[in-house]
Amino acid sequence: MSLTKGRDSETYRRMLRIRKFEEEGTRLYKAGKIPGAFHASIGQEGTIVGACIALCDSDAMTGTHRSHGHPIGKGAELKALMAELMGKATGICKGRGGSMHLADNSVGIIGESAIVGGGIPLATGCGLSAKVRQTDQVCLCFFGDGAVNQGTFHESLNMASLWKLPVIYLCENNGYAITTSIARSHGQPNIAKRAEAYGMPGIAVDGQDVREVYKATSEAVARARRGDGPTLIEAKTYRFDEHQVGLFIPGTPYRHAEEVETNKKLRDPLLLFRRALLDTSFSEAELHEIESSVVAEVRDAIQFAEASPFPPASALYDYMYSNPILYPPQGATSAV
């Protein structure tokens, strides 16, 4: 099954948005304009967008500490995301979340959990909710190969299978959890196979091939909407940059420079998709147009973010409670 041209165009646009947003973000981070920690998804755009594009706007999603790609993949606008990275009042999370937590609820993201494995039960809860509410909403749950070893993976997949919840568990398997390879952390390296333990289909796909990810996810979405329950998809992908921008890791490298180079050269999801588009339905000019519009979007987002104000000290307590009750006044004996 091939994607329509419209979808191809949107797919390419979102993949490129992630790439450009993060390239610029990395630059701004190194320049000291983005505080905190910065985890880029560069290299993993095919997996992210391939999965997201299989969803409807009303579908839900959860992500991880590597959180920029997920909202962009789901269609979020860039301005509030970039402002959030800079800790501005106009940020998508009003400056309270930052790089590891770019949740954009307007595109269905209910949370980006920087607690590894923490988002898996939330997505499962969204599936349960969809079932109780009797909607046909599905929830796409992103997590990494490292998160597979958390108890929440096991407990949540069991429940989702038991109750046939409409959840797609999508493992972005980039081979490493910070410096820890699968061989050094998984008793059995085949992640898709773990699905069998729960009586759930488990599928491994080439995460650098956005169409393959889209196809597998679409099938899982259809299955979920039919009421046939969850699917585990393992997308084999690769992270081109370090775990976190500027992270210094002493001692023997945990992955070879060649491995990284080979992947960048031969397994870049953007290059692969671009080539495929040119080979089939798109002209250079068409792609070029997408590319320059994405560059402009990212530039506008940076301008917006830089021009935005920081939240004032007086706003520190805002958004703590939906129904605030204050005994005694919050700052009474505190530093503020």
Added chain:
Amino acid sequence: MSLTKGRDSETYRRMLRIRKFEEEGTRLYKAGKIPGAFHASIGQEGTIVGACIALCDSDAMTGTHRSHGHPIGKGAELKALMAELMGKATGICKGRGGSMHLADNSVGIIGESAIVGGGIPLATGCGLSAKVRQTDQVCLCFFGDGAVNQGTFHESLNMASLWKLPVIYLCENNGYAITTSIARSHGQPNIAKRAEAYGMPGIAVDGQDVREVYKATSEAVARARRGDGPTLIEAKTYRFDEHQVGLFIPGTPYRHAEEVETNKKLRDPLLLFRRALLDTSFSEAELHEIESSVVAEVRDAIQFAEASPFPPASALYDYMYSNPILYPPQGATSAV
């Protein structure tokens, strides 16, 4: 492979000890002589003893809230166990543990965890320790079918497989977790199969046939001692009594009275083993001798326990720390 007569005799003795100890315990509990909650293993003796008898004295073990069978199966003396049930100072845990925590370290039990799934990492840690200490000790880890759904099952089995730790994971699958059947809690009912997710052998055995459990466990022990790593054994067994003595469960029964009766009649591990022994190597008189000596042991244990003193109030703080440091004096502003 058949057990030697000596081992058969010890196996039968230990199974019977569990049965008689708990029958008397139940009576004493109902009479108000044993406080707290009382979970009997009656019906599960074949699983417990079959597994324990495959160990050496120096091997380690962890158990569960259903904790009486494990130390008895491993060869513990009954007096201190019965005294513990009554909360006496002479109890195996000096009256601090009670029915759910009859850990007897002298026979290698490092803990009976009443937190479901809590013992699984401890056993795995014992396996890691054995490996670091370069001994040939193995650790037998008991847990129930309900505990399989805890994250600790997943995380621990993964680590044990990864590092080839000498641990035998023995699931006492009695079909229920309190009132919750496997069908209502497990996305996939075959527990032994879950081992595959971790690259570990998983074996299902008839837990009412003590010899089958012994055989499977012996093989797993040999494998562990060879350095070939852990095994998951699922022993299909049945709990004859209610989850906990006297537990009232309103509403529709979660298991049929017939199911219970059929199991008691046709699948009693003691009756099955007794018949097998008579068919092969033992005379009625020989079995009778074992039986009366066990009855005497239990009677002596009760006498010992009843005659023992309660711990004095002044002992409340004893055994809190190995290296106590007291600032301020512990009871200073407390109720004591």
Added chain:
Amino acid sequence: MSLAINKPRPDTMVQMTFLDALVQAQIEELERDERVIVMGEDIAVYGGGKLVSRFDERRIWSMPISETSFTGVGIGAAMTGLRPIVDLSIASFMYLASDPIINQASKLRYMTGGQVKVPVVFRCCMYYGSSLAAQHSDRPYPQFLNVPGLKIISPTSPADIKGLLKSAVRDDDPVLIFEDTKLWPVKGEVPTDPDHLVPIGKAEIKRAGSDVTVVAIGGAMRLAMDAAKDLAEEGISIELIDPRTLKPLDMDTIMASVAKTGRLVLVENAHRVANLSSEIAALIAEEGFESLKKPIRRLCAPDVHVPFSPALEQHVFPGKAQIVAAVKGLM
């Protein structure tokens, strides 16, 4: 007409136990709002038999033994339109749920800049004093007091558990209910009004008095009431306060009472280090210092685990005699 007479008027009271009020509140909320669901293990065993028989499986969810994740499932469901009551059963098990409660439920609204709300209720039953030993006898609420973003209640009367549980279900923030199971059999008058709500964040003066302020928490309240009665006979007048909500704490009520009496005794069954009494004492030492005539007295469980043997356990929790003695010590 006869039908109308049979239907209880909103201000009608009935006598019922704490446990019945607790179940009744859930039944009424389940019937009022179809977004309310109940999740837990062996719900019928832990007092919820009526829930299981009355509602179907789409409302009452039987959980596998997976506390960490089913807590997270409740949070995820709350963020996407439901209002789950998550029954964590025995409070000692809730450490398995600490991560989702603290890192997700308490933080997500703030971390998303208000994009989500997390209307979830956690029920945690504190069993102790019945020889269940340390792994089943915790009173862990002091640990959660330190966590921003949570609301924590621990009512002590049937009317309050009904009214506060209902308020919790209708609240848009995560609320932890710590039920002292010693109170389950206690009887009292309970309004039948299905909209009987007790506000979160308001203490109650159980008994007005002038000599000594006594603040008692959870199960300690019954003993404090008895002690106050005995002391009254001896001419000592106790002002007895039930915080009901432990976070955020209604310090106005406590502070006003101490301003009047100048003497404070705190009674609590949780371990003594960094518990609610510590916090109340600290706040008084900061802001009510000038009114204090005497040192504050805390009566709490000591810093020792709950032992199995009744011979030992009976010495762990403060009793009526200690409360009486502490009050007299301040006169």
Added chain:
Amino acid sequence: MSLAINKPRPDTMVQMTFLDALVQAQIEELERDERVIVMGEDIAVYGGGKLVSRFDERRIWSMPISETSFTGVGIGAAMTGLRPIVDLSIASFMYLASDPIINQASKLRYMTGGQVKVPVVFRCCMYYGSSLAAQHSDRPYPQFLNVPGLKIISPTSPADIKGLLKSAVRDDDPVLIFEDTKLWPVKGEVPTDPDHLVPIGKAEIKRAGSDVTVVAIGGAMRLAMDAAKDLAEEGISIELIDPRTLKPLDMDTIMASVAKTGRLVLVENAHRVANLSSEIAALIAEEGFESLKKPIRRLCAPDVHVPFSPALEQHVFPGKAQIVAAVKGLM
């Protein structure tokens, strides 16, 4: 003879950072006792590069992301002959380990009537003040103060982290170390003596004084030292106390100081409700009340989550100016 000269004498001091002292202590203990092992995720990334390069995989265990179970694995290994140092890395992740720490490590010795001991050390690093947002910025030690059976330390100088970490490894009970990562780069004199031990349970008077007692915890100590210096210039004499061990608390030292000064300021970066300052204030309000001349003052992080934006986060933690103002307010 020249060899003997090169070997540092036991009383030799070297200048090193807090982080180096921390690693050095582990190296020495690993070399001294082969039962000591280190377990953690990405150990080299969290400052343990030297450990990974110096010891083999039988001593330094790289963990999968399974905090709940690898904590339990450490406890099980401790109960069966090893002395593990379990690196939980960022303290916000430790809620995943709450169950094994509380229900197993803290309870098992008691629950087995002394049959087992649990010599395990947990390292928990408190990162905050660097825009990591609420899921990476917790200072959760107040929650563990309430748990019997644990020992908790939070040293503030390079010499103390070395000496207390060593004491922790040699202690037969579970010890939690809360490291304030703001202190990692701080330099100081550290004894090279491989048996340099600082006793668990002893506070240190960092600076003797007569006007106001200041107790500062973790990273707050550096600011308090600066504040004390500034105040000295203005003629106000601070007695500055570092509890070092947070549980069990050395109240003798604090009480003696308050008996002298009659004034107490507590400075702490944990959230304010039911934290260590609450406990110290409560103990003083109970047992040191007669010596108190003025209300106690607590300076803590408010009851709000740590926000990402530096524009907000800078307002969360007490600063030197607040300490100075609080002290002056008591004069």
